[in-house]
Amino acid sequence: xxxxxxxxxxxxxxxxxxxxxxxxxxxxxxxxxxxxxxxxxxxxxxxxxxxxxxxxxxxxxxxxxxxxxxxxxxxxxxxxxxxxxxxxxxxxxxxxxxxxxxxxxxxxxxxxxxxxxxxxxxxxxxxxxxxxxxxxxxxxxxxxxxxxxxxxxxxxxxxxxxxxxxxxxxxxxxxxxxxxxxxxxxxxxxxxxxxxxxxxxxxxxxxxxxxxxxxxxxxxxxxxxxxxxxxxxxxxxxxxxxxxxxxxx
Amino acid sequence: xxxxxxxxxxxxxxxxxxxxxxxxxxxxxxxxxxxxxxxxxxxxxxxxxxxxxxxxxxxxxxxxxxxxxxxxxxxxxxxxxxxxxxxxxxxxxxxxxxxxxxxxxxxxxxxxxxxxxxxxxxxxxxxxxxxxxxxxxxxxxxxxxxxxxxxxxxxxxxxxxxxxxxxxxxxxxxxxxxxxxxxxxxxxxxxxxxxxxxxxxxxxxxxxxxxxxxxxxxxxxxxxxx
Amino acid sequence: xxxxxxxxxxxxxxxxxxxxxxxxxxxxxxxxxxxxxxxxxxxxxxxxxxxxxxxxxxxxxxxxxxxxxxxxxxxxxxxxxxxxxxxxxxxxxxxxxxxxxxxxxxxxxxxxxxxxxxxxxxxxxxxxxxxxxxxxxxxxxxxxxxxxxxxxxxxxxxxxxxxxxxxxxxxxxxxxxxxxxxxxxxxxxxxxxxxxxxxxxxxxxxxxxxxxxxxxxxxxxxxxx
Numbered sequence: 263x264x265x266x267x268x269x270x271x272x273x274x275x276x277x278x279x280x281x282x283x284x285x286x287x288x289x290x291x292x293x294x295x296x297x298x299x300x301x302x303x304x305x306x307x308x309x310x311x312x313x314x315x316x317x318x319x320x321x322x323x324x325x326x327x328x329x330x331x332x333x334x335x336x337x338x339x340x341x342x343x344x345x346x347x348x349x350x351x352x353x354x355x356x357x358x359x360x361x362x363x364x365x366x367x368x369x370x371x372x373x374x375x376x377x378x379x380x381x382x383x384x385x386x387x388x389x390x391x392x393x394x395x396x397x398x399x400x401x402x403x404x405x406x407x408x409x410x411x412x413x414x415x416x417x418x419x420x421x422x423x424x425x426x427x428x429x430x431x432x433x434x435x436x437x438x439x440x441x442x443x444x445x446x447x448x449x450x451x452x453x454x455x456x457x458x459x460x461x462x463x464x465x466x467x468x469x470x471x472x473x474x475x476x477x478x479x480x481x482x483x484x485x486x487x488x489x490x491x492x493x494x495x496x497x498x499x500x501x502x503x504x505x506x507x508x509x510x511x
Numbered sequence: 512x513x514x515x516x517x518x519x520x521x522x523x524x525x526x527x528x529x530x531x532x533x534x535x536x537x538x539x540x541x542x543x544x545x546x547x548x549x550x551x552x553x554x555x556x557x558x559x560x561x562x563x564x565x566x567x568x569x570x571x572x573x574x575x576x577x578x579x580x581x582x583x584x585x586x587x588x589x590x591x592x593x594x595x596x597x598x599x600x601x602x603x604x605x606x607x608x609x610x611x612x613x614x615x616x617x618x619x620x621x622x623x624x625x626x627x628x629x630x631x632x633x634x635x636x637x638x639x640x641x642x643x644x645x646x647x648x649x650x651x652x653x654x655x656x657x658x659x660x661x662x663x664x665x666x667x668x669x670x671x672x673x674x675x676x677x678x679x680x681x682x683x684x685x686x687x688x689x690x691x692x693x694x695x696x697x698x699x700x701x702x703x704x705x706x707x708x709x710x711x712x713x714x715x716x717x718x719x720x721x722x723x724x725x726x727x728x729x730x731x732x733x734x735x736x737x
Numbered sequence: 738x739x740x741x742x743x744x745x746x747x748x749x750x751x752x753x754x755x756x757x758x759x760x761x762x763x764x765x766x767x768x769x770x771x772x773x774x775x776x777x778x779x780x781x782x783x784x785x786x787x788x789x790x791x792x793x794x795x796x797x798x799x800x801x802x803x804x805x806x807x808x809x810x811x812x813x814x815x816x817x818x819x820x821x822x823x824x825x826x827x828x829x830x831x832x833x834x835x836x837x838x839x840x841x842x843x844x845x846x847x848x849x850x851x852x853x854x855x856x857x858x859x860x861x862x863x864x865x866x867x868x869x870x871x872x873x874x875x876x877x878x879x880x881x882x883x884x885x886x887x888x889x890x891x892x893x894x895x896x897x898x899x900x901x902x903x904x905x906x907x908x909x910x911x912x913x914x915x916x917x918x919x920x921x922x923x924x925x926x927x928x929x930x931x932x933x934x935x936x937x938x939x940x941x942x943x944x945x946x947x948x949x950x951x952x953x954x955x956x957x958x959x960x961x962x
Contacts, residue, residue, distance in 0.1 A: 289873050290953070290954070326598075350601040361591055361599075362596075363591075365531050366527060366528065366531070370527060375596070377520045378600045379600060662882070666883065671870070680862045680866065680883060683858040683859040683890070687894050687896075694901060712897075712900075715896065718893065719893050726885060733882055
């Protein structure tokens with residue numbers, strides 16, 4: 263009995279997401295060059311970096327949408343390159359694009375994705391997630407008429423439907439109005455508390471820092487800074503960020 | 512089992528989208544009718560004196576309309592990167608191909624079945640001579656068009672030339688279907704005594720269908736990956 | 738070292754073409770039915786077969802590319818398709834040149850010529866596709882898939898058209914060719930020359946593409962500085 267407890271606590275401290283020497287080239291251009299980091303379960307990684315640093319590329323690779331050129335990625339013990347399908351069962355992605363069909367209603371979109379992901383008690387879950395993102399009153403409206411903020415909220419609802427263990431977010435705050443941002447951050451906090459693992463790339467230093475447990479700064483495809491939040495002086499972070507990131511002339 | 516369920520959900524989604532917008536169906540059916548009318552003007556008396564042209568006229572009209580429709584197969588998936596959304600689902604990527612091909616097949620079939628009575632009236636053709644054979648010809652042709660067209664549509668939508676690329680890629684490849692469909696239809700509609708010949712055409716089309724469904728299944732993921 | 742091989746190859750090709758021409762005009766007898774004009778056959782038939790070889794090479798290397806994903810396979814597939822297309826163009830030119838005196842028409846919709854024309858359209862499509870995709874990786878993948886689709890459709894097209902023409906035979910006046918052994922030999926030599934010529938063109942085209950790549954790399958380095 264004691265041994266079992268020991269092992270499970272070992273597992274708790276083991277890496278949940280492990281990225282080792284990840285490289286990605288597009289033709290001759292190297293988008294990611296030797297990126298390595300580890301995340302434990304339940305952590306919140308905020309990914310900072312200027313445009314073109316490779317944040318989106320990194321997130322796309324983690325989501326299995328892009329194949330890495332080299333390197334290994336292990337997610338909950340599963341090798342991403344060998345078993346991408348298994349990885350997809352565990353993750354959800356929220357990016358600039360909402361993956362939602364404009365000519366279908368919010369309900370129809372969620373019904374579609376729910377069925378594709380084989381979600382049980384689908385009707386209930388749909389009502390649940392719509393409530394979470396405060397879109398219940400727009401359940402049967404066509405997505406085409408949604409504002410950007412509503413679209414992002416519905417995208418979150420879509421991602422949450424399958425209850426993914428890991429949530430990947432690629433600059434999710436862009437284009438959101440304050441109300442939507444509030445709802446969004448509340449959901450993120452809630453997910454964090456419930457033990458989900460999150461990786462979020464963002465330009466918003468304060469927001470990103472607020473939610474993070476770990477911080478990584480990416481520049482020109484390389485990690486230039488990687489620390490636990492507890493080790494960072496929050497007031498100094500602005501200056502630190504500017505120092506680490508080379509500005510393009 | 513997962514295969515059938517996933518594909519059914521995909522097809523239902525495409526049907527729901529089409530029922531709501533009716534974009535594909537409307538443009539395709541109008542185009543077929545226009546083409547039939549234009550053919551009548553272009554060939555006039557020749558058609559009245561001979562049944563031999565009917566197969567050709569019908570299938571050229573159907574193929575042109577098909578290209579119009581095929582250009583739109585992935586248009587819903589381009590907005591808001593919905594194709595990425597589909598690629599994130601834990602399923603084989605070839606399911607997306609089959610879902611799209613089946614939906615395309617259904618749209619094509621509906622357009623053709625609606626167009627046939629109108630064709631029959633415009634050209635004084637008796638469709639009831641051998642309706643089951645005619646439907647079989649439609650079935651086999653549409654499978655081929657959908658199989659190849661879906662694959663090529665996925666390619667062409669990702670090129671600079673977009674809409675213009677599809678006919679260039681599609682028409683030379685669809686020749687066997689065109690030849691088979693035209694000849695089968697001709698044999699049926701002209702009440703030819705050689706109607707048994709039709710089985711060779713049907714067989715050729717069936718072989719074509721199987722081969723290209725297989726190629727589509729195997730190569731589709733290479734087209735949509737990034 | 739490589740240059741030496743290319744020089745020898747070029748020499749061999751030149752030699753074999755000269756031998757071919759000699760054999761066509763001096764060695765092979767004049768054909769009974771069609772006369773002198775039949776001699777274009779020694780040129781037309783090999784030229785008609787080479788595109789099939791070239792496009793088959795494109796198919797094979799397209800498959801290899803999809804599995805291995807290395808640029809060099811895509812290069813060979815592309816080069817072979819280009820050369821195949823050029824030679825197919827020659828087929829479509831020499832065909833009518835033969836058809837007119839023998840059959841009285843410039844163009845006849847007979848199965849082989851028609852299939853050559855469809856093949857021409859397929860591979861013009863292949864090259865147009867390549868032009869329409871700027872990104873290298875995507876271009877290679879798309880071309881590979883289309884390279885497979887295109888070639889597979891050719892035999893089926895040929896069968897369909899031939900069956901159709903059997904049902905509606907062409908009324909062609911003009912005769913068949915009677916072959917004697919010296920003619921067969923001449924044909925084989927001619928065919929060999931053309932295959933060798935194809936191989937030479939292919940290797941040079943691939944070499945050219947490799948040089949282009951090297952230039953791009955150097956360009957990038959210069960831009961960085």
